[in-house]
Amino acid sequence: AFAMTACVTTSDPLPSWNDGQTKTNIITFVTKITDKNSVDFVPKEERIATFDNDGTLWSEQPYYFQLAFAFHQVKLMADKHPEWKTTEPFKSVLADDMKGVMASGEKGLLQIVSATHSGMTAEEFEKSVYDWSTTATHPTTGKLFTSMVYQPMLELLQYLRANDFKTFIVSGGGVDFMRVFTEQIYGIPPEQVVGSEIDSQFKLIDGIPTILREPKLLFVDDKAGKPIGIYRHIGRRPIFAAGNSDGDLAMLEYTTISRGPDDKSLRFGLLVHHTDAVREWAYDRDSKIGKLDLGLDEAPKQGWTLVNMKNEWKVIYPTAK
Amino acid sequence: AFAMTACVTTSDPLPSWNDGQTKTNIITFVTKITDKNSVDFVPKEERIATFDNDGTLWSEQPYYFQLAFAFHQVKLMADKHPEWKTTEPFKSVLADDMKGVMASGEKGLLQIVSATHSGMTAEEFEKSVYDWSTTATHPTTGKLFTSMVYQPMLELLQYLRANDFKTFIVSGGGVDFMRVFTEQIYGIPPEQVVGSEIDSQFKLIDGIPTILREPKLLFVDDKAGKPIGIYRHIGRRPIFAAGNSDGDLAMLEYTTISRGPDDKSLRFGLLVHHTDAVREWAYDRDSKIGKLDLGLDEAPKQGWTLVNMKNEWKVIYPTAK
Numbered sequence A, B: 001a002f003a004m005t006a007c008v009t010t011s012d013p014l015p016s017w018n019d020g021q022t023k024t025n026i027i028t029f030v031t032k033i034t035d036k037n038s039v040d041f042v043p044k045e046e047r048i049a050t051f052d053n054d055g056t057l058w059s060e061q062p063y064y065f066q067l068a069f070a071f072h073q074v075k076l077m078a079d080k081h082p083e084w085k086t087t088e089p090f091k092s093v094l095a096d097d098m099k100g101v102m103a104s105g106e107k108g109l110l111q112i113v114s115a116t117h118s119g120m121t122a123e124e125f126e127k128s129v130y131d132w133s134t135t136a137t138h139p140t141t142g143k144l145f146t147s148m149v150y151q152p153m154l155e156l157l158q159y160l161r162a163n164d165f166k167t168f169i170v171s172g173g174g175v176d177f178m179r180v181f182t183e184q185i186y187g188i189p190p191e192q193v194v195g196s197e198i199d200s201q202f203k204l205i206d207g208i209p210t211i212l213r214e215p216k217l218l219f220v221d222d223k224a225g226k227p228i229g230i231y232r233h234i235g236r237r238p239i240f241a242a243g244n245s246d247g248d249l250a251m252l253e254y255t256t257i258s259r260g261p262d263d264k265s266l267r268f269g270l271l272v273h274h275t276d277a278v279r280e281w282a283y284d285r286d287s288k289i290g291k292l293d294l295g296l297d298e299a300p301k302q303g304w305t306l307v308n309m310k311n312e313w314k315v316i317y318p319t320a321k
């Protein structure tokens, strides 16, 4: 009888989260919206959850991982661009001089991104991201970038999906960059990734259907762009949204703020607060990357759950296998 | 024993399709790609099927149904626009003078679409489409437009989904127009609809998060735009694509043409040929709407299945309940 009792005990859906307000809030929300007898019940098809990526699902320090990919590509492509040895910002990238790269400003970074993300076919770009994602390691942790995902957030994604949520990424990162690995590392398929977009063309080249990536930025999926990206791509208002910076405020507002007295539906907004300087990084109001300033003030007013990473997460990254 | 045998007999997945080449081709394809022991096996997550809408899933004569919606809206909005009584193309719309409307050309149609599809919130637009979709009837058949969907294609969508396909719409129609009713009439959720897109803005208006539709066309999901729409929205090459006009050729090419000697994967291209002047409409090479000219020549060369609507479909529309 003892053994049987143990069998029917529901196992903890969020084992890497310490007991506390966040874990309670999440489980209470999911329990209510999945209970057919609750006034807060939400039909399965409306269970849309959107997650920012950088700083919400994986780390983003000392620079966005997509930039690390771009730097990596500059080095691989340097043979074909002898002029880069003497031209900024490429010269600094090749010399591993991050101060020099950053000194080139936004314009320099755009040049680096453009050179490494366009001017090739969709397949060529995908292969370059795949190769990077399976081999490249982080400058300070030495881990694969793709293993620097947050174990507690993986459990949250899985818990929501187990309760018939469709989980989406809605990130400022390049949509075609993320799609290469989101299914593998998050269980989120390419068609559920919303991100920034560049232009492309379709052509038959030697009879082979080909998509060519063009150096023209079409859409930036950040700030007010996030609700727009959700409207265009998903066409349905989420009931759960998670982010980590002021770039996510519009998405959280769009998701959680009531439309009027008739809109009493239960909504969930979550902000990851980077408070762990030992196991990860600690930054918020003054950070150049992932700045969380207005969000810290808005969270209590809007009823958003602020996750104190240091206190609430038992582990940061998955245990290496 | 007799009754039990009957129970295990597999029922026909496509009952509204006459036995013949198309039905055989479809079932053979699905059987092969779902058979784990077949060299043609395709994992579930890669089972992406894309469908054009107008003329492929529902009728499109005597004019695209989205235009019928626009005409309907012009009449509803006329009170607020007294100048329309004397200004083309609105004057002709209000007078039910279709020749006059068509005489205004593409420019006139764009004015009508712009006036009825932008300058309002996402919710207002959604409500106007919903009201139209549940009440407006077709000028010659008298049926609800939303009941003029093809029963054989509904069965095909259902058959593919029963075999773990994700079914998408990839249509030249406005994405936000279609999304209002695709779940109801096709079982395709909003997030699996790709279409033409206009610009929009996100704002807090009186504290309420609002998406405002802007009169600026951003993306036309037709011809070469279809593979681009698939790349941007789905991020994965389909293994099955269906259309009915030359506007679908690029999508079928993108889906079916081998990428090279290593790409031996099985692919399916389907074109609906409108051959039934009695039960629906008959048109192809010379039609202004849904022109199918190059497609008729390409189909045999590319191995695409051409559906002869008159001969292969037992019924056109679902039987009224």
Ligand SMILES: [Ca+2]
Residues within 6 Å of the ligand: A052, A053, A054, A055, A056, A243, A244, A245, A247, A290
């Ligand atoms: Ca972020």
Ligand SMILES: [Ca+2]
Residues within 6 Å of the ligand: B052, B053, B054, B055, B056, B243, B244, B245, B247, B290
């Ligand atoms: Ca069509």
